[in-house]
Amino acid sequence: MILAAALAVASFARADDPVKLIYIGDDNGCWTAENVWSNAVTGVKSGWQDGAIAVIPGKSLEIPQDVSAYGLEYTAIPVNLTGAGKLTLGAGGLSAEVSGSWMNCYIKNAGGLHLAADQSWKLAFTGMFQIGNNNNCPLTAEPNVTWTIGGRVQLCGAAAGGLTSDVTMIVGDSVTLALDSNADYGFGKPKLVLEGPNVKTDFGNNIQSPVLGGNCASAVALRFGATLAFNAANTGYFEARELKVEGEGAAKLSRFTGGVVQLAPGETVVDVADGHTLLLDAVLTKTSASTKLVKRGAGTLTVAQSAEPIDVTVEAGTLQFASRKWKHFRFKIDAVYNPMAWGVQISEFKLLNGETQVSGGTASYDESTVILSSGTTGTRTDCWEHETPAKAVDGNLGTKWVDQRAAADQIAQKGDKVWVQLDYDNPVQVTGYSWATANDAGPDDDSQSCRDPSAWRLLASDDGVNWVELDRRENMGPYAARKSWVGTFSVGSGLGADAQLGHVVVEAGGTLDLRGSAAPASGSIENRGGTILTDAGAKTEKAVAVLGGTLSRGPATFGGKFFRVTLMGNRVSGWDCTSIAEFSLYAADGTRVNQGTFTDKSASVAAVKDLAAGEVWLDANGGNVREKVVNAFDGNTETMFFVSGGKPSSDKPIVFAFRLPDDAARVAGYTFTTGLDSWMNIDWYHRNNPIDWKVEGSFDGQTWYVLDEVSVKATTPNAAGVEYNGGAPYAVTGWGEPGEGEEQAFDKETAVSVAPGATLELRSEKMVVGHLAVDCRTAGEAGGTITCLTPMPNGTLDLTVDDPESVREGFVVPLTIGKVVNAKNFASWTVRVNGVAKPKRKLIYRNGKLVINGFGFVLICR
Incomplete structure (x- = not known):
């Protein structure tokens, strides 16, 4: 044994007594140990530093108590850390000596893995780094640790198992977490927690949950002002099912260098705690029509950009848009190009709306700024009196702002005060900004170390106290030209003139803040009892506003739980057998709602109203029930409901009824599935198919x-076990009395408005509307469009006009309607003008338009 003479058994290594070298395995004659702690050894292996831990194939490293080490290295799979203690690693980090194959590391010790402060720590391997296995194993780091992670990072249970562990990966303040942009890495059920305003992340292209059995249950928490950044220039993919903001500070999800962030299909929950804000400063796109943001928590979600309409539901707290108008803007400089420069400088700063400079602002800066008179010597200052922050907004490229608080020996204590602010009496719209270099200190100027900014932020505020970050730049420059503008930097425009919204739903308890916002080009807003803040004041009534583009609703759905099916004819005239394999009800998302075990209560229940959930009643009208009616609900196309001995007709139909559970989804459609006449054992089973x-x-x-009625000879399949209508459910299009059988497009009290050029598409004639609102001042002649409208009786039309007297007989409401069903119901509507009911103004429908029709009498005296 090469090292045998040099080996000595070490005592147990505790956190305050770091091990020199722990080596497990049988490599080049080195000592093989089954229990590392009872057989720990000291020594140095060629190429390793003191304090490293090495693990060779097939061994587990037990951590019974807290221990520190330089690093952990291994050469083959698997590596298992077990025990109750915590392992703290220094600069050696965790790495594998073998590349080109999958190398797995399983962290299962209850104390977890911790990274010591001021280290550059790497997971440099090709393989799976997996923490947790039904244990709560923390993965934490102290300040100033840089993580560089390649391979696949899975913070969850066993490799072949499900997402079984509630593991948290905590990235502390001043910690950099970098994931290889070419790697495939995932975060499972556990949380990724970013803590502190100085957290830096580079997730390359993705942050996503591994799909194990279709389960994507990951979550990300941002605490104390942390930023989650996608720094790659191409598309990023965000699949975390929950993004939660906790602790103090304003958190941010962004991409600093362009590109977009794709949101996964389904709901992405954004939960912002009370008193907190989250800025989504990234171009968002959806990967599916089902993609939707759900805002929860009492805090504020600010959306800065959106590349395409994203649906949002505000269940609690506030949703606002960063591109709205603001009264206060702050240009904050965070770093200078040459860190050794004695200060930072710019000659000018300006705000832009499009290509036009936003003028009229008053300059201000931190009140504690020390200003030194020109000619004074021997005293360290922040700014000279002829080079204050106000010089950056004086419109003169020949003057400049020079701030020594950005110097290396000052920035840690005073760097948060290096800013210039523009304040406006009224909110202004800003879409971009720029700054200009000063007269000296270029990148090649050796005598004057470069003092150009290399990192900065643009902040905005309503009150000058609470700030939202509109833009951030890092690692910028150098800029060779002096006294020159460095270019235009865009500010996210989620509600700019060409912005697009999806359908935003504001639930009771939620708030949508549109104050100062430009009118979006498309999208819609539905208020279900929440609050919408506008420049005209808070609006809390239920309303739907189609701002642009098309909002589609439908088809209709039915919410009752009792259903009755009447069969009045089968395929062959005179044939006395009727059969179906299945009768299926479907929800709007295509889910079947009546499949399961049903019980036939025909013999014991006298009336359908007495049925309990999951029970069926049948009236075969004298026919012989050869196979049970409950077979029509069992999901098995090889069984069927079969009646012989009498041809069904309108006078003598076969009727069955059933009751769904109270929690069953609303029904949007139905269909039949053909059966096989197994009783007769013949191949012309299609003769039994119902057609009326x-x-x-x-x-x-x-x-x-009546939800639907087919009174003509329907075409049915010539095969067994096949759904009617090509598998597409028949839509529920029938309706009963208003407020009962029909599905309203919106609640009766919901005011529906459609802006000029926008369209409300109601995909069923029986989706009724009970309240319309039209702003005649902005609608033009044609107004918006509603493709199909069924007015419910006793509805309301709200008109907003400049001159109330103009709403008289013959007044044409600026709204285009493609088709109206039951237009007579408009006669019972109330017409309100500027909020005042006009009982002598009645509404009629004529040639695609709603027209005011006055009534009364004329007295003629002769």
Whole structure:
């Protein structure tokens, strides 16, 4: 044994007594140890530094108590850390000596893995780094640690198992977490926690949850003003199912160097705690029509950019848009190009709206700034009196702002005060900004170390106290030209003139802040009892505003739980057998809602109203029930409901009814599935297919509403086990009395408005509307468009006009309607003008337009 003479057994190594070298395995004659702590050895292996831990194949490293080490290295799979203690690693980090193959590391010790301060720590391997296995194993780091992680990072359970562990990966303040942009890495059920305003992240192209059994349950928490940044220039993919903001400070999800962030299909929950803000400063795109942001928590979510319409539901707290108008703007310089320069300088700063400079602002800067008179010597100052921050907004490229607080020996204590601010009496719209270099200190000027800014932020505020970050730049420059503008930097424009919104829903308890916002080009807003803040004041009524583009609704759905099916004819005239394999009800998302175990109560229940959930009633009208009616709900196309001995007709139909559970989804459609006449054992089973039928629904099992009726000879499949209509459910298009059987497009009290050029598409004739609102001042002649409209009786039309007297007989409402069903219902509507009811103004529908029709009498005296 080469090293045998030099080996000595070491005592147990505790946190205050770091091990020199722990080596497990049988390599070049080195000592093999089954229990590392009872057989720890000291020594130096060629190329290793003292204090490293090495693990050779097939061994586990038990951590019974807290211990520190220089690093952990291993050469093959697997590496298992077990025990109750915490392992703290220094600059050696965790790495593998073998590349080109999958190298796995499993962190299962309860104390977890901790990175010591001021280290550059690397997970430099090709393989799986996995922490947790039904244990709460923390992965933490002290300040000033840089993590560079390649391979696949999985913070969850066993490699072949599900997302079983509630592991948290904590990135502390002043910690940099970098993930190889070419790697595939995932975050499972556990949280990635970023803590502190100085956290820096570079997630390359992705932050996503591994798909194990279709389960994507990852979450990310931003604490104390942390930033989650995608720094790659191309598309990033965000698949975390929850983004949570906790602790003090304003957090941020951004991409500093362009590109977009894709949101995964389904809901992404953004939970911002009370008193906190989150800025989504990235171009957001959706990967599916189902992509949606759900805002929860009492805090504020600020959206800066959106590349395409993203649907948002505000369940709690506030949703606002960073591109709205603001009263205060602050240009904050964070770093100078040459860190050894004695200060930073610029000659000018300006705000832009499009290509136009935003003028009229008053300059201000930190009140504690020390200003020294010209000619004074021997005293360290912040700024000279002829080079204050105000010189950056005096419109003169020949003057400049020079601030010594950005110097290397000052910035740690005073760097947060290096800013110039523009204050406006009224909110202004800003889409970009720029700054100009000063007269000296160019990048090649050796005598004057370069004092150009290399990192900065643009902040905005309503009150000068609470600030939102609109833009951030890092690692900029150098800029060779002197006294020159360095270019224009854009500010996210989520509600700019050409912006697009999806459908924003504001629930009761939620707030949508549109104050100062430019009118978006498309999108819609639905207020379900929340608060919408506008420049005209808070709006809390229920309303839907289609701002631009098209909002589609439908088809109709039915919320009752009782259903009745009446079969009135089968495929072959005179044939006395009727059969189906399945009768299926579907929700709007395509989910079947009536599949399961049903019980036939035909013999014991006298009326349908007495059925319990999951029970069926049948009236075969004298026919012989050869196979049970409950077979129509079992999901098995090889069983069927079969009646013989009597041809069904409108006078003598076959009727079955059933009741769904109370928590069943609303029904949007239905279909039949053909059956096989197994009783007769013949191959012309298609003769049994129903071709005339009626489907009804009820809320109480007594009052019935026709949901659909087929009274012509329907075409049916010539095969067994096949759904009618090519597998597409028949839509629920029938309706009953208003407020009961029909599905309203919106609640009766919901005011529906459609802006000029926008369209509201209602995809069912029976989706009713009970309240329309039209702003005649901005609608033009044609106004918005509603493709199909069924007015419910006793509805309301709200008109906003400049001159109330203009709303008289013959007044044409500026709204285009493609088709109206039951137009007579408009006669019972109330017309309100500027909020005042006009009982003598009635509404009629004529040639695609709504027209005011006055009534009364004329007295003629002769």
